[in-house]
Amino acid sequence: MPERIKHVPLDIEKVKPPRAEIHLIKNQCKGCGYCIEFCPKKVLEESEEINARGVHPPKIVNEDKCILCSFCSAVCPDFAIFVLEKKQEETKK
Template identity: 55%
Template sequence: MNYWVEKKEKQIHANVFIIKDRCKECGFCIEFCPQGVLKVSEEFNSKGYHPPKLVETETKKCIGCGFCSMICPDFAIFVEKEEENEKN
């Protein structure tokens, strides 16, 4: 039924902002991200912790729910939504 209806699907992407030097590696953002887009990086910050980073294959998967920023005790992560319309 979709042959003559132009189907528009709104895709929501979000950018993840990380303040690496504030991270204390509690792991909450990595464990409780509903989309599972974060993982522990191998680099060290100035305090000697490993800040989170995006999983390389999932860079477009963040939907910007903001739960990581709600659950971060150190104000080290936040997201900003970036909306764009894409034709399928």
């Protein structure tokens, strides 16, 4: 076992990892697939539905895996996706 995970951190009860809230503006998506391809945690996937522009927008598969890097919102050419941090009270429930 590596040295760093032998001991439990003292503040593990207090510190909560940030949770993400992914917002998709589906009708702005043109289906280029950059957000799906370049997500480091593979949170997104192509969906079955067809939006107003006739393409398959992404769907969120596993929002809990998101690490809030916001690369999807930085690489989106159409301003159709953005990530906000969930408020801490919501995660406690």
